[in-house]
Amino acid sequence: MNELTDRQRFILSLVIHEYIRSATPVGSQHMVEQYHLDMSSATVRNELAELTSLGYLRQPHPSAGRIPTEDGYRLFVGNLVQHTEIPDTVRRTISHQFYQMRQDVEQWTRLAASVLAYQSRAASLVTIPHFDEAHFKHLELISSRGRQVLMVLVTVGGEILQRFITLAESVTQEMLSSSASRLTRLLLNKSVTEIQALSLDLDQLDRDFLTIIVDEMKQADSLVSGEIMVDGLTNVLAEPEFAGSEDARRALRVLEEKPLLHDLLSETVLHGSSVGGVQVLIGGEGVMDALSQCSVVLARYGTPGMATGTLGVLGPMRMPYGRTISIVRFLSGLLSDLVNQNLNG
Amino acid sequence: MNELTDRQRFILSLVIHEYIRSATPVGSQHMVEQYHLDMSSATVRNELAELTSLGYLRQPHPSAGRIPTEDGYRLFVGNLVQHTEIPDTVRRTISHQFYQMRQDVEQWTRLAASVLAYQSRAASLVTIPHFDEAHFKHLELISSRGRQVLMVLVTVGGEILQRFITLAESVTQEMLSSSASRLTRLLLNKSVTEIQALSLDLDQLDRDFLTIIVDEMKQADSLVSGEIMVDGLTNVLAEPEFAGSEDARRALRVLEEKPLLHDLLSETVLHGSSVGGVQVLIGGEGVMDALSQCSVVLARYGTPGMATGTLGVLGPMRMPYGRTISIVRFLSGLLSDLVNQNLNG
DNA sequence: TTTAGCACTCTCAAGCTTGGAGTGCTAAAA
DNA sequence: TTTTAGCACTCCAAGCTTGAGAGTGCTAAA
Numbered sequence: 001m002n003e004l005t006d007r008q009r010f011i012l013s014l015v016i017h018e019y020i021r022s023a024t025p026v027g028s029q030h031m032v033e034q035y036h037l038d039m040s041s042a043t044v045r046n047e048l049a050e051l052t053s054l055g056y057l058r059q060p061h062p063s064a065g066r067i068p069t070e071d072g073y074r075l076f077v078g079n080l081v082q083h084t085e086i087p088d089t090v091r092r093t094i095s096h097q098f099y100q101m102r103q104d105v106e107q108w109t110r111l112a113a114s115v116l117a118y119q120s121r122a123a124s125l126v127t128i129p130h131f132d133e134a135h136f137k138h139l140e141l142i143s144s145r146g147r148q149v150l151m152v153l154v155t156v157g158g159e160i161l162q163r164f165i166t167l168a169e170s171v172t173q174e175m176l177s178s179s180a181s182r183l184t185r186l187l188l189n190k191s192v193t194e195i196q197a198l199s200l201d202l203d204q205l206d207r208d209f210l211t212i213i214v215d216e217m218k219q220a221d222s223l224v225s226g227e228i229m230v231d232g233l234t235n236v237l238a239e240p241e242f243a244g245s246e247d248a249r250r251a252l253r254v255l256e257e258k259p260l261l262h263d264l265l266s267e268t269v270l271h272g273s274s275v276g277g278v279q280v281l282i283g284g285e286g287v288m289d290a291l292s293q294c295s296v297v298l299a300r301y302g303t304p305g306m307a308t309g310t311l312g313v314l315g316p317m318r319m320p321y322g323r324t325i326s327i328v329r330f331l332s333g334l335l336s337d338l339v340n341q342n343l344n345g
Numbered sequence: 346m347n348e349l350t351d352r353q354r355f356i357l358s359l360v361i362h363e364y365i366r367s368a369t370p371v372g373s374q375h376m377v378e379q380y381h382l383d384m385s386s387a388t389v390r391n392e393l394a395e396l397t398s399l400g401y402l403r404q405p406h407p408s409a410g411r412i413p414t415e416d417g418y419r420l421f422v423g424n425l426v427q428h429t430e431i432p433d434t435v436r437r438t439i440s441h442q443f444y445q446m447r448q449d450v451e452q453w454t455r456l457a458a459s460v461l462a463y464q465s466r467a468a469s470l471v472t473i474p475h476f477d478e479a480h481f482k483h484l485e486l487i488s489s490r491g492r493q494v495l496m497v498l499v500t501v502g503g504e505i506l507q508r509f510i511t512l513a514e515s516v517t518q519e520m521l522s523s524s525a526s527r528l529t530r531l532l533l534n535k536s537v538t539e540i541q542a543l544s545l546d547l548d549q550l551d552r553d554f555l556t557i558i559v560d561e562m563k564q565a566d567s568l569v570s571g572e573i574m575v576d577g578l579t580n581v582l583a584e585p586e587f588a589g590s591e592d593a594r595r596a597l598r599v600l601e602e603k604p605l606l607h608d609l610l611s612e613t614v615l616h617g618s619s620v621g622g623v624q625v626l627i628g629g630e631g632v633m634d635a636l637s638q639c640s641v642v643l644a645r646y647g648t649p650g651m652a653t654g655t656l657g658v659l660g661p662m663r664m665p666y667g668r669t670i671s672i673v674r675f676l677s678g679l680l681s682d683l684v685n686q687n688l689n690g
Numbered sequence: 691t692t693t694a695g696c697a698c699t700c701t702c703a704a705g706c707t708t709g710g711a712g713t714g715c716t717a718a719a720a
Numbered sequence: 721t722t723t724t725a726g727c728a729c730t731c732c733a734a735g736c737t738t739g740a741g742a743g744t745g746c747t748a749a750a
Binding site for chain 2: 693694700
Binding site: 048 | 713714
């Protein structure tokens with residue numbers, strides 16, 4: 001790809017830019033007029049022919065204009081895409097929404113999904129941030145109804161885990177409270193492995209709770225543990241290339257079905273190319289059939305080693321990458337700040 | 346509508362049945378063959394003409410077959426639709442899934458949405474059950490990180506409300522615990538109005554918490570308080586009449602946007618016709634434009650006066666009503682049982 | 691009241707025509 | 721050597737025509 005001349009790069013990025021704008025194949029003459037190029041359409045044609053033979057462009061049919069190939073998009077995203085600055089007013093408006101919201105991690109991820117969907121006019125997804133390794137801080141056991149108990153577990157980072165438990169027999173709130181404070185004292189600041197290494201002398205009830213605590217913390221430690229917020233699904237349907245196509249349905253199913261979504265997140269980490277911390281997966285990269293017409297822009301947020309999460313956008317391959325990447329990066333930074341202030345040190 | 350002869354009703358229901366099956370306008374001759382009718386196509390034609398003039402059927406164009414009007418569907422759903430029994434094996438499979446799941450209300454609603462979407466092959470929605478009037482039972486205040494506190498409030502029914510609070514200044518876990526147990530003692534078994542009527546002598550911190558408790562309980566008392574689980578959105582896109590139409594997008598947006606969803610729930614209560622506890626809203630009933638091509642089948646679950654919720658299905662007007670109504674009713678019963686066993690008395 | 695027969699209407703799909711867009715090639719110009 | 725003008729060629733998209741098929745309404749007879 002380094003054999004490309006500057007002019008070829010320039011023309012390639014113009015084609016992609018114009019195609020993203022118009023959603024129709026772009027021809028040589030059209031480009032010269034639209035962008036007031038200092039060369040004739042014949043020259044452009046020669047360059048287009050070259051770019052086509054290099055595999056960056058293709059023609060839907062012999063007498064049509066050019067449209068980018070996946071390789072074309074990839075080169076564009078990797079080298080040619082120019083930054084789109086998000087206006088300060090927009091940045092401030094968005095920040096405002098987050099900071100004036102009550103400090104609840106779930107609410108934040110929900111808001112992030114909503115903002116991301118609106119700003120990118122595509123479907124968005126945001127995972128709840130979580131810790132790589134949870135350290136126990138505090139336990140509460142709250143009697144709910146009959147033999148049901150709500151277990152609330154707070155980690156050192158301030159992450160809240162909770163689960164309902166149904167006991168074999170009914171237990172008073174007093175017993176629960178004393179069990180909770182006993183366990184809290186024993187487990188303070190310990191990770192799952194440390195807890196499992198302990199040999200404790202506990203009664204049956206406490207031991208049952210301990211088992212559940214370990215299970216819950218293990219689950220929290222797994223890579224993608226919590227819920228994934230999804231928003232803006234209908235945005236994807238608005239794109240002309242998806243009007244009434246099977247492709248749109250297949251793509252949206254990926255966002256609806258948890259297992260598929262997990263696949264997506266791990267695939268992206270593996271195959272996506274990275275642009276300043278933002279991963280871009282174009283056309284499923286040959287591994288996810290369902291996304292053959294789509295691109296995914298993802299970023300992680302938070303602090304590695306501490307609480308982290310993933311957020312991103314799924315849209316058509318013909319996507320305004322500059323803008324989308326900027327927005328994803330901005331929101332990733334914003335969420336990082338929020339999470340660091342509130343969960344991490 | 347009582348002027349209809351039995352034969353007209355019969356033919357109308359056949360037309361609707363066949364149209365739901367085939368998604369194409371149904372003609373007289375086709376019907377005679379398909380259903381081995383004991384009359385000629387000419388006779389059927391006469392009846393079809395009559396039903397058309399009565400407004401139950403219409404022709405997309407002069408020489409096409411008939412398709413049902415909204416009124417036709419309405420009559421069908423009100424009187425003519427025959428029950429579809431859900432096979433015992435299916436019932437058992439579904440029950441199983443619920444009973445072997447850990448007893449968490451949120452998980453149940455999620456599962457219900459998923460099952461409903463799968464069984465009805467349409468989009469589903471399920472609200473989290475909640476109480477008409479919450480009565481205070483227990484409070485925990487858990488220090489999370491810095492000045493952040495997690496408030497967990499349990500109601501008499503066992504419903505869990507929680508919220509993050511950021512205090513003006515940092516407070517120890519001991520102080521939080523003592524404040525929580527003090528407030529728990531004072532507020533036990535009281536509703537919002539009763540709490541507001543109390544005149545208590547509290548210090549600043551306790552008073553702050555009380556304000557938040559009242560706020561949280563008020564919010565829980567509002568009609569549709571919690572989250573609404575939605576599933577199966579892509580099912581709607583599979584329907585032929587929605588292939589690539591704007592209608593599908595508009596309908597799905599209703600499920601994506603909370604305010605619209607709330608409108609939908611209240612509209613249905615007002616305008617829908619009821620079939621044995623199951624409400625059916627056909628074609629938006631002239632009030633919700635976005636749903637002009639859709640029908641909604643809804644039911645409430647739980648026990649009125651205690652914990653209740655709503656669940657239902659959104660699909661094309663051309664929907665297998667018998668089957669859908671049965672499934673909605675079945676799941677409504679199942680969830681009612683679960684909720685009553687676990688939240689109500 | 692039902693049925694057979696018939697003329698009529700309309701859609702849908704297929705095939706055709708036409709205009710336009712866009713290309714590749716060639717030969718001349720820079 | 722690179723760029724440009726000119727031209728022949730290809731192909732699509734839209735519009736039109738046509739014929740088959742489906743379905744109707746009407747009328748008159750059973």
